[in-house]
Amino acid sequence: xxxxxxxxxxxxxxxxxxxxxxxxxxxxxxxxxxxxxxxxxxxxxxxxxxxxxxxxxxxxxxxxxxxxxxxxxxxxxxxxxxxxxxxxxxxxxxxxxxxxxxxxxxxxxxxxxxxxxxxxxxxxxxxxxxxxxxxxxxxxxxxxxxxxxxxxxxxxxxxxxxxxxxxxxxxxxxxxxxxxxxxxxxxxxxxxxxxxxxxxxxxxxxxxxxxxxxxxxxxxxxxxxxxxxxxxxxxxxxxxxxxxxxxxxxxxxxxxxxxxxxxxxxxxxxxxxxxxxxxxxxxxxxxxxxxxxxxxxxxxxxxxxxxxxxxxxxxxxxxxxxxxxxxxxxxxx
Amino acid sequence: xxxxxxxxxxxxxxxxxxxxxxxxxxxxxxxxxxxxxxxxxxxxxxxxxxxxxxxxxxxxxxxxxxxxxxxxxxxxxxxxxxxxxxxxxxxxxxxxxxxxxxxxxxxxxxxxxxxxxxxxxxxxxxxxxxxxxxxxxxxxxxxxxxxxxxxxxxxxxxxxxxxxxxxxxxxxxxxxxxxxxxxxxxxxxxxxxxxxxxxxxxxxxxxxxxxxxxxxxxxxxxxxxxxxxxxxxxxxxxxxxxxxxxxxxxxxxxxxxxxxxxxxxxxxxxxxxxxxxxxxxxxxxxxxxxxxxxxxxxxxxxxxxxxxxxxxxxxxxxxxx
Numbered sequence: 001x002x003x004x005x006x007x008x009x010x011x012x013x014x015x016x017x018x019x020x021x022x023x024x025x026x027x028x029x030x031x032x033x034x035x036x037x038x039x040x041x042x043x044x045x046x047x048x049x050x051x052x053x054x055x056x057x058x059x060x061x062x063x064x065x066x067x068x069x070x071x072x073x074x075x076x077x078x079x080x081x082x083x084x085x086x087x088x089x090x091x092x093x094x095x096x097x098x099x100x101x102x103x104x105x106x107x108x109x110x111x112x113x114x115x116x117x118x119x120x121x122x123x124x125x126x127x128x129x130x131x132x133x134x135x136x137x138x139x140x141x142x143x144x145x146x147x148x149x150x151x152x153x154x155x156x157x158x159x160x161x162x163x164x165x166x167x168x169x170x171x172x173x174x175x176x177x178x179x180x181x182x183x184x185x186x187x188x189x190x191x192x193x194x195x196x197x198x199x200x201x202x203x204x205x206x207x208x209x210x211x212x213x214x215x216x217x218x219x220x221x222x223x224x225x226x227x228x229x230x231x232x233x234x235x236x237x238x239x240x241x242x243x244x245x246x247x248x249x250x251x252x253x254x255x256x257x258x259x260x261x262x263x264x265x266x267x268x269x270x271x272x273x274x275x276x277x278x279x280x281x282x283x284x285x286x287x288x289x290x291x292x293x294x295x296x297x298x299x300x301x302x303x304x305x306x307x308x309x310x311x312x313x314x315x316x317x318x319x320x321x322x323x324x325x326x327x328x329x330x331x332x333x
Numbered sequence: 334x335x336x337x338x339x340x341x342x343x344x345x346x347x348x349x350x351x352x353x354x355x356x357x358x359x360x361x362x363x364x365x366x367x368x369x370x371x372x373x374x375x376x377x378x379x380x381x382x383x384x385x386x387x388x389x390x391x392x393x394x395x396x397x398x399x400x401x402x403x404x405x406x407x408x409x410x411x412x413x414x415x416x417x418x419x420x421x422x423x424x425x426x427x428x429x430x431x432x433x434x435x436x437x438x439x440x441x442x443x444x445x446x447x448x449x450x451x452x453x454x455x456x457x458x459x460x461x462x463x464x465x466x467x468x469x470x471x472x473x474x475x476x477x478x479x480x481x482x483x484x485x486x487x488x489x490x491x492x493x494x495x496x497x498x499x500x501x502x503x504x505x506x507x508x509x510x511x512x513x514x515x516x517x518x519x520x521x522x523x524x525x526x527x528x529x530x531x532x533x534x535x536x537x538x539x540x541x542x543x544x545x546x547x548x549x550x551x552x553x554x555x556x557x558x559x560x561x562x563x564x565x566x567x568x569x570x571x572x573x574x575x576x577x578x579x580x581x582x583x584x585x586x587x588x589x590x591x592x593x594x595x596x597x598x599x600x601x602x603x604x605x606x607x608x609x610x611x612x613x614x615x616x617x618x619x620x621x622x623x624x625x626x627x628x629x630x631x632x633x634x635x636x637x638x639x640x641x642x643x644x645x646x647x648x649x650x651x652x653x654x
Contacts, residue, residue, distance in 0.1 A: 177491075178488035178489065178491065179480045179481075183475065183483055186464045186467060188466075189465055194475065195426070196424070196426075196456050198447050198448075198451040198455070198478040
């Protein structure tokens with residue numbers, strides 16, 4: 001068992017580009033679900049719209065990268081409007097149904113054969129990252145001791161990504177301590193009460209959905225830029241559910257919850273994956289005999305353990321890492 | 334007028350102008366005839382031909398009703414009379430099938446609930462709606478209307494709304510003091526008892542400085558001691574110059590504090606008037622207890638009913654064998 005690579009790779013994932021993507025997506029969900037109580041099960045759609053708009057602007061239509069970023073943010077806001085107008089007046093469950101369907105629709109549309117000229121079908125798009133990479137201040141691999149190392153491109157994505165995460169957290173913090181954030185939290189508690197106090201609940205829910213969606217778009221940009229490619233499989237439904245897991249691990253309605261959640265989630269998932277694949281590797285004298293678990297079975301173990309961990313978390317610490325148990329106990333009255 | 338009972342009202346809340354105004358308003362009510370749909374000298378709310386049906390059931394069918402400004406009006410009636418539905422219609426929480434209604438002369442047709450509240454017509458709920466995971470103080474702050482910090486863009490810049498927030502906190506502290514909740518200031522609203530929630534809801538409604546306070550069953554599920562205190566608080570609202578309309582189905586509560594009573598039954602306004610005259614009204618007694626309750630049973634009648642019942646029981650027993 002190679003513990004250096006086990007921990008090294010896990011840490012690399014825990015603070016690497018993937019963790020950033022999920023942190024951003026979960027920050028968006030935190031605004032929507034954590035603070036406002038909106039069940040958005042289609043965060044992947046917002047990520048896809050953001051990422052694909054940026055990619056198609058540059059590689060399909062040859063427009064500027066920055067224009068693509070602005071349009072990506074703009075179109076996610078439009079998507080939020082489209083989803084919100086019919087559903088936000090209804091009960092929370094309707095939004096959940098509509099968003100989960102929208103996520104699939106978006107994924108099927110960008111992967112469709114008839115729009116291959118625009119979005120490249122199942123192969124997706126490439127060659128849109130040149131502008132982004134041209135600003136890269138790193139020219140070599142970045143190594144921290146002997147434990148972790150990132151390529152220059154990954155390091156650049158991480159620098160920009162963590163800055164974005166910090167800015168988003170700052171924005172969330174500024175917003176949720178303000179009277180605006182208080183209205184969101186009140187809507188989560190009781191919509192009718194807020195309405196009776198003269199607040200336009202519909203408008204606040206829409207603002208929340210749009211803001212959370214735009215944080216999702218940032219996650220979409222990061223997905224595309226980190227691999228310099230984008231394709232429909234990057235936006236499958238499990239992306240949204242991973243983002244929810246990240247949010248719940250960290251603690252919903254806590255500013256730093258999604259960030260810490262994402263780091264823990266990606267550390268655990270990588271660690272478990274590497275541990276079981278090493279433990280069952282036949283060439284290095286397996287720790288676990290093949291009669292108990294083969295190498296192919298080992299690759300599934302991480303999800304089993306993650307599911308178990310999530311269940312235990314929900315039972316023993318339902319408020320997440322940062323949550324306040326006292327606050328949660330109020331529900332049990 | 335029975336309104337001058339010695340209940341523990343909070344005297345500080347009363348303002349001389351408010352007291353003067355409510356006294357004048359009550360005096361003016363003396364001239365009003367006690368018929369359903371009576372015209373008031375200074376109405377704050379006027380409703381005409383309001384109907385609301387749920388499937389085949391006509392829940393509300395009010396021809397004409399006026400609410401006098403500056404007094405406590407009680408809306409009473411047996412369960413299922415349509416009081417709460419009528420309340421929801423007036424405050425924009427539900428839409429009537431027909432009808433028009435106005436507040437201070439402004440038509441409220443198709444005006445959404447939040448705008449109604451901003452106009453100065455704030456309601457509470459039968460099942461209290463406190464914001465459980467917010468502190469009592471935060472609950473109060475939400476109550477203030479037209480806050481600058483509630484718009485998205487200024488929310489991020491605290492200096493833009495800090496002064497306003499401090500003023501609101503000050504106001505909230507005064508109200509919490511008045512409603513005896515100041516010690517609970519930092520507690521979660523979800524930890525309050527049922528009665529305290531009623532108080533908090535009432536106090537929160539006052540944060541909006543409403544001209545008309547609409548209370549949906551403020552006494553429901555509250556112990557007798559607190560009931561007295563709540564009655565005092567309701568009275569104090571009038572004494573500071575506000576108009577109060579409240580729904581209740583317990584007639585005794587109503588007798589103590591209301592200046593005018595509107596009685597609903599089966600969706601219609603069946604009687605109106607000062608509490609004493611309404612309590613004695615035959616239509617009201619019929620609505621509450623059912624018609625013909627007062628025709629005393631004769632001995633023969635009783636015997637006959639008894640015999641019938643026995644016969645029925647016997648038949649039942651036989652068929653079971």
